[in-house]
Amino acid sequence: MSTVSVSGLGSGGKVTPARVLAMFPGQGSQRAAMAHHLLREHPQTARPIFAEAEEALGLPLIELCVTGGPDTLTRTEVAQPAIVTTSIATYSVLVANGFRPDVVAGHSLGEFSALVAAGALAFADALTLVRRRGQLMGEVADRIPGSMVAIVGIPAGDVERICVNVAAATGGIVEVAGLNAPTQTVISGSRAAVAAAAREARQAGADRTVPLDVGAPFHCSLMLSIAEEFSDELAAVTFSDPSFPVLSSVTAGVVEDGEHARRLLRCQLAGPVRWTELLCTAQWFAIDYYLEVGPGRVLSGFVDRSGANATVRSTSDARRLAAALRNLSVPVASHRKAVRK
Template sequence: MAITLIFPGQGSQAIGMGLDFYNSFATAKAVFDEVDDALNQKLSKIIFEGDTDQLTLTENTQPALMAVSMAIVRTVEHEMGKSLHSLTAYMAGHSLGEYTANCAASTFTLKDTARLLKLRGQAMQRAVPVGKGAMTAILGLEIEAVESLTKQASLSEDDLCVVANDNSPGQLVASGHKTAIDRIIELALKNGAKRALPLPVSAPFHSPLMQPAACEMADALADTIAQHAKVPIIANVTTAPVLASGEIKSLLIEQVTGRVRWRESMATLQDLSVTHVVEVGSGKVLTGLIKRIDPGLTASFVNTIADLDAFIKLLDSKK
């Protein structure tokens, strides 16, 4: 049985996430304390008792979700006396979750991952003036149809939209200039979409409008020490496993403007002999997506202490 760990992206955050681990395990508390120290910010206070508006600021959400996932990773490793990357075949993460996967695979240190994600959130926010960009979730159409509609909705380089996330069959996200997003919402509904919903985000992620942020991340990653991953990471933009630190950095830069090819990434797992996928961190969004992408894969999650025993038993069966 081959296991892949997956890590959630933006949208999975919730006030109080990870608090049970923080209160119960010194290893988990140490993760939150280290992230707070790295950012010179009481991010843990925002996570555990802040208001939703604070937590959903992109610059807070990104390191916060990573901290929760890594608190669980470090706790499990301590309880088992083994590194998780020695017990799993692959790791992957949705958008910012790819940084978490690389932290869990020892590509980056926890402190550096926190700093990179804080900067990533800030850079994405700076890249486009508020109100100029937008995103929409399109439900009920397949990728080929949505790609065609983005082309129809895009009038120029200064008025365009693209497929940003290919999450699962019939669940896609378009991103770009607000004017083009308004057009694709109308086009999608006219062409059979069940729903086309504007997303409550502050910037058009994973679109060409994010190029300034990609440049900032290129500089930041160039200055960050990275090791080769201890376990292959399934990259968002290529859907292929990667181990080399230089290639990982290049793909993370490309990811800022590139499509999150989650459906394809998860669909390749059976070809890689993966049988079980476990979502580690806040929420169950990715678990739900996998059930739609490939019902043949067994999917589970660990986001509270109540899930811990089953997760450890699963990993024990791999030893």
């Protein structure tokens, strides 16, 4: 159990043992200057992470994550390694200050970061995989114009029925790609079919439909065309058994071992992200402190909307990361594993 000073649990800033879930964000959480605070405030910890990533990939990630504009970071093959590197740099800062989560999870792309944090995947290997994953996904987008839209305000079952009906009527592909909150469901597929489903959802009572700032139609059957090639990439990498529990957004269950992790990363290409169910699984671990590790606050919002009676924090900027660090109390040295192999 982690030792965290949780102002919402206990009183007077008392140091209270908490069950902590570290959550790693996926694509769409990128933003301009997302690593500026890390490299400015924690250079001794963060800069070696970025240097390793730059050497492994040949990408100017420091420049991209400090001064790069939104257009550059939207490109899938850039966004994915940039988000993973920023997330692991943030996690390294937390670990350097005594943090050890009880459970980790990642939203889609974030599952790579979660596996690195749990010692199941080497950082350099994760970078190689996510860059190739991004390239392959980008190739799908070049061949088949697609999009993703978040449907807010109606149940997931209604969204799924709309997708089935629109696909049958148009012959296009539109599928549920993400179950993020009880009334927030992401759909993905060919552009015209997704647009038609979004219109149907608004007519069915959706509060709003929000196009996602991503470069490809992730988590739908359009991605099956790259599954075999990505499987070859996964087969070339060593996976170890996690050193603490990892919840998979593919199944919403626990990753059993290294080989299971490998299979899940293949399945997630075309399968929906089951984040709402994952948060239900987290309750079995008695999680009462959710910490989003990396850029953005998307996952924190999902937890807030889930109704979980817990403390939720993010680390997306200097102020929030500093607050998270103040809440940490160095735990008894246990079987904490190094971030990188």
